Structures are given as C-alpha cells and as structure tokens.
Amino acid sequence: MILTGPEISREVAAGRIIISPFNDAQVNPNSYNYRLGPLLISVDQSGFRIGRPIDLRMTPVTLEPGRVYLGHTSETIGSSAYVTMLNGRSSIGRLGMFLNFSADLGHLGPSHQWTLEIMVVQPLTVYWNMKIGQATFWRPVGKIEPYLGEYARRNEPTPCICLGRMK
C-alpha cells in the first residue's frame, strides 16, 4: 500500500516520517519531490571517488553520459514505520536521467541525506536544489527491525562501502 500525499504530510506531522526541511508545495498526490543536495562526486571503475567533490552551490554542472555520479538529497529523509523508495521524477526522466537505477528501495530505519546514483543518456545540466526525484512511502507487513548500517550514518555522497572490505 502506497501513501497518498495528504497521508505523507500527516505522518510527517506525526513524526513517523522524517522529511526535513519539509515544504507542502513539494507534496504530490502520492509522493514527495526531493531536491538535489550541494555535493556531487563521480567514481571510477573500481568505485573510488575521482578527484574532489563538485560543489553545485558554486556553479551548475553538465553531467556526461557513460559515467556514474553520486549526489545526495537536500532533505533528510527516512522512516521506521514506512518503507521509503526514492524514484526518479518524470520531468527529469524525460530528459534522460537515471536516478537510483535498479536500486530504488530504502531500508526501514534512521533518516539521513540519501546518496543518489545518477547516470544520463545525453549530457544534462543540473542545479543545486533542483527538484530531482520523488520519494514514495509504503506500508509494510510484519515486525520491524530497522537498518542500523553504515550508509544510514552518511549524509554526503558515499561511494560503495564494499571497497574497504574487499582489500
């Protein structure tokens, strides 16, 4: 079962969903439009960060096809009551941006700024704080054991943490 927009607003007010900052104007009929946070990194074939993070607050950036970029949400998002999914948004999908490709499912648990996996089909200029994707919330069935892993503590774009373990 997917939460409607009014239900998302109600559960944010009740504290069972965290979206911060929260803006009524970003509520859709059955999702919430989240924004692109300030930092963006790209990763190499081994998954390691290339160069320094790009700061979108200074300048917009034109993403290139054939690369994986990691961004993050402006908002702190999460819920221990509802399963969060971070989907793309049709206005941006129509421009050929893949967002969280085939990994749109979040864990029940703590809230944080989520890392976004970004890939483009054609070069695309992106801006800090643009409405880039949609979060949906789903009611689960069963006992809840929240995620307590490493990613939940990270607010900045975070490469694969498998890297350290593989060495």
Add this chain to the structure above:
Amino acid sequence: MYLPWQDEMILTGPEIERQVSRGAIVIDPFDRGRLNPNSYNVRLAETIAVYDEYVLDSARENKVSVEKISEEGRLLSRDRIYLGATIETIGSDQFVPIVRARSSTARLGVFVHVTADLVDLGYIGQLTLQLHAVQGARIYAGMEIGQVTFWTTQGDRTLYNGKYQGSIGPIPSKSFLDWKSDS
C-alpha cells in the same frame, strides 16, 4: 481472523478489469486480451519525439522534433533519449498506476522509463514513455511495449492537476517551469 495484508497492495488482472468496468480505473481502449495476471499491457503509439539538441539543460526548455514511426519501425540510437507514448489513455483517481517494461522489451535492452515509473493519482492521459536502448534497438508502432500495474493507497486523496494532465502523444520535459514557479 484479520490478516493485515488482505486489503493490500497490487491489483490482480481480474481486479483491474473489474475496476475498469466500474470506472475507478481508466484504460481506453480496453482489451481484455491485453490483461495479465497482475498488470495490463500497453502499446506504443506511432509518434516519437527526439530532442533537437544533444546537450540538455534542466532549467531550460529543450525543444523536440516529433516524427511518425514508419512501417519499418524506428531504430533507437543508444546515445539518445526518445519520448514515446502509449496508445491507451490511462489513469485512476483511486489506484496508483506504476509503469513497467514488458520483459520482452527489457530483453532487447530497451528501457520504457528511466527510473520515473510512478503516475500521480488523478492523472488521466496517454503516458509518455522515456525510451532508451542500451545497444540500439528497433521498435514498432503498436507493439505491446510496457505494462501498467495498479496499487492501493493509504490516506486521503488529492488528485493531480499538474502540467502534464490530459497528455496526448509524447510530451517533452517541462522541468524548466520549476524555475519559474519557485527559487
């Protein structure tokens, strides 16, 4: 005994048909031959849109050219995003539609949306498909390219009345309007 998942989730094929007949789901034209056990197959309309520029900008209006897919089909190049549309008008005030490729389409390396699969409650129109081919692929007008699923909701409903309402044919991104409506 109350089982919490009894009233949940994704609609079965027979339930989609039932909700179409009582008007809670719009699928037009509707053909029960395209009904699957838990989704409905949608067909590709004959018009396709391609952006005129290679470099796109989220804050700018990106112009498209619209063309008809010929009898020989349309070869999708792997370095482009194409916008197609469903023949069917789709929507619901009650169940959330979510678009999926058919596995037959995905097996050709063709995406029918690029991670934007969610339709707003209250949207009624032809669905714009975000077409991308990993290796390049040929597609044909009228092919059953995707499927639509329908999901139950929790909470009060407010219906979509946004910039894509009532779409006919492929509609390019209107993201540039975001820059006019807010900071």
